[in-house]
Amino acid sequence: MTKTMKAAVYHALDDIRLEERPVPGIGPGEVLLKTLACGLCGGETMAWYKKSEPKVLGHEPIGEVVEIGAGVTDFAVGDRLFVNHHVGRVNSHLSRRGHFTRDPFYSRMKLDPGGVCEYYRVTAQHLAMDAHKLPDTISTEAAVTIEPWSCVLSGLKQCNIQPGDTVAVVGAGFMGQGFVHLAPLFGAGKVVALDFSDWRLDRAREFGATHTINPRSENAVEAMRALNNGRLADTVIVIAPVASAWDQAMSLVEVGGCLHLGAPLPPDTDWVRDGNAAYFDQITVTSRYSSDHTDTYSYIRLLEAGRIDADRAISHRFAIEDSAEAFRLLVEAEKSLKIVVYPHGLPETA
Template sequence: MKMKAALMYGPDDIRVEETEKPIYPKDGLLLKIMAVGLCGSDIRNLTTDSRKGDYPFIYGHEIVGLVDEIGNEQTKYSVGDRLFLFPGTYCMECDECISGHSENCSDTAVAKLAGTGGFAQYAAVSGEKIRRGGIYEIPDDVSFEAASLGEPLTSVFACLENVDVSFPDTLVIIGAGPIGCFMAQLSKIRGAQKVIMIDINDNRLEMAKQFGVDVTINSLKEDPIEAVKSLTNGRGADKVISATPANATQTQSIHMVRKGGLVVFFGGVPKGSMTELDCNLIHYNNIWIKGHFGASYSQSKRAFQLAISPSFPTEKFVTHVLPLEQINEGIRLTRTGEAIKVVLHPFD
């Protein structure tokens, strides 16, 4: 049996064509993908030699859909169930999981149980993934587009919880992409009093204002460090989050935070690259620096619950819904800043 999928044949070479439908085990199921979000990490993978020549490959991890078929030994879900498939899977037995950091699970076999293959009409879900968890049912009154935001919101939710963004914080977010906009909205929900957004794209900065951003700074037009100091009476922000794939913003971030403040390196930078930091400034100003990646199962479920709740303005974030055939257009819209969040429909 055939299905339609967006196959990557190399950097910037994505072709929507027919391929074999995935085979699911007797204790698993076949998910009919109704919507899949286009993530920044997907775009990075699709536009670089991410597979080091191992092509073709199907990316896509913000997956929601309907149970289309079930194996004869699968008993948890039924045909027609609406499911959100969290890409992370944790063993809950290694030292990292036991210590409360399941997002760093060291069992690589378990971690690979789910995670990609969403830019297609169908995805196979194994029985072990079902048993390990990270699959949540979508209420009938929630759209698939809204539910797909549960995945990108997860890491943002975990980050802001882990560093306790709350009243009366002044928060700087560097990077006005989808993740930065999620951060701004959720920071306001958590009680932050002032959110300052920094980017180099005026269009993105303008769109970010609808998500609770109080002040925007274009770092190509003014010195972002001096601008933040001016906005905080020379004190610096309580917390600064670098949410871009750039070493330069990490370097800048420690100059924007107050003494005793917290800096978070959220966005991954190019592998092998090094960030230059003023270690004396960090030392004498008692600056804390935290790296953030992923989320625990508890955080992933609560982030999903937030994404499908009336408290979260999904309709503002999903700016473009496109058929899978237009994935390359979705990439372009996201990279230029014309879109906040692109969701693809494999069956349109």
């Protein structure tokens, strides 16, 4: 093993540097993975979400085991693994009540040092809670979607979708496309994508949207009623992290329906609604931060069964040397979905 490796390091939104970092050492119960591919997440463009800088980018890697620590018996050198970047624990109040991702322990558990680097360390707790050997039927690129779209699956679990319900998704970036694509697995009938980009709306059609609305060129509420027999949507999922999008989403929910908040607003951002309507509309507002081990397990089984067209979601591929350009494209957020970085060189098919 080499002692140093390349890593893409975030210093600021416009300052992504390729640096040499030490290859992490492993201890008992741990493994070292060679990074085969790593997706970039839109959350990494939220400056307020960064806890400290500088930071190695990426939390959506797929890796191959290159070293195993003492006592590791379930995994071997050469295994291709998905390991969730955060993992929970069983013995806590929040975990016992099913809120694994809100237990402070969850966010403290991280891959070392990140995903957009040549090698990363996985702790014994990661291996115990949320590590999976991937079958040959799941491509490495498809596997890159396990972490982000497991969050989608986790969110859909909160929405109480009933068979045949009309589901609307406000914001058709990569995560929005995931909600569009997976909603029918939860019983959705009509699936309506809303976005200001006609390019993203076209992609939503490819991922299963039965209808699309561009609020920039038409009245979204009138368009929803026109396509849905005069009714609004039973469930509305809002991905766009701006208060105006949340207002738009709320205006699209039918009485007795569900509004699911799929991404947070920046801290100290007020979101206010009419208190009288909040009582009489009987609209349930839900949210779900990240995904836990039950969600990733479910997603991997759906992926293996061919129910999810994950490969289609990969829009751009970059070598690690071009990480700054990959991140610029992520921030631009126009004609792109999932952007993948390859720390050991682009695959021949790319």
